[in-house]
Amino acid sequence: MSLLKPFSKLPGLNTANILLVESEEQFQQSLADVLVEETSVTVNVRLAKSLPLPMENDESRPRIDLVVFIINLTSELSLQSAEASLKYLDPGYFLGKVCFMVTNARNASAPAERLDAVRKLAASLHCPLLFAENQTPDGVASATERLLTILKVAAGLVPIATGLYVSNLTRCTLPLDIDQPSFD
């Protein structure tokens, strides 16, 4: 099995590597364009449609510091693809090196159960859940900022924090009434 392992390679100097996994391959491109503009750290962005990643690139691929699953709430396929990809990640990643990003949460065609399902998934895996707005450049910029904050910690570039420590603060928590029907 080609599991992606977090610590199997050496990190680069002042470098952070992020992997964006999205089955629709749209938002990841615009995110990537803004992510590389970061100046204080060298950010390498790798894009994928789903996991597992192809074996051929295994040698040249650097150590991935953060894996972001981008889920579009208006499509069921997006969620299923993300769930299927989770199997190909080494469990070590879930200690602060995985993040879920959700788009189109305000769209009327997104059923509430899907958002609940994503929330439950993120909470059970102890991962942060970010909401992003992908239509405007402002939305992309703010999503990038938040990703960068998490990325810098996950890559070990922030002196006092490690991914595991911060994951206790950023993990998604379920509100108590999530099992009850919502007011619609």
Add this chain to the structure above:
Amino acid sequence: MESSDSQGKLNHMVETMEPNDVPAAEGATGQKDTSPVDMLRIKQQMSNQCFEMAVQLNAEKNKRSCSTSEAERDLPEYIGELERVKTLHFNSTLTLHRMQMWHAIGEKLNWSDSEADALKAISDRCMGLCSHIKHLQQESKKLQDEVTEIQKNRLEMKRLTHEKIKHMEESSKKEYPDMEKYKAALEKGQANLEKYKKMAIMTQNVLRGILLACKVNWLDDPKLRDIAMTLEEFPISE
């Protein structure tokens, strides 16, 4: 499985004047002038990354099996402990840095060059300001004490006034049973007074009548004049 790991390896364009096939994975490229501060920063980053990897290794060694719910329960305690230790460490580091700074300043002051003189001047000024502050604080403390004293006295006065008022009210109420007797006595006295007044007025009227009727010349006789003068004091009819 679909897997176009589309090599969107978008490198950081700005700093690489070098050919684009330099893989960023090595990380050692991009040799710009790294200042000592940058190097210190990178050193800290590396130690942080090594720490992360060491933690992972240790985790493998200290594995024990327990249920998820047990783990969830224990987690907040461990996090609390971790927070405590981290804060302690951070504060100690701050103190250490402070000590280092002061040591450096002290050493600097021992040399005598222009910067040391500037430092001395600044520290003298600081000392002056601090003693001024202390002086002002003492004064304000004194004034505050005086104000408090005066307020205490005022409250005391207020309390006494209230007490006196209460006493007065009580005593004015207490007279009531005796007041009946006094009122009765007063009325009797007043009735007597009226009676005697009437008698006096009647006698006067009679005397006046006699004087007028007999056409007595009372102006010449001093004794008669005195008596006639007193007749004016009471009204002719009440």
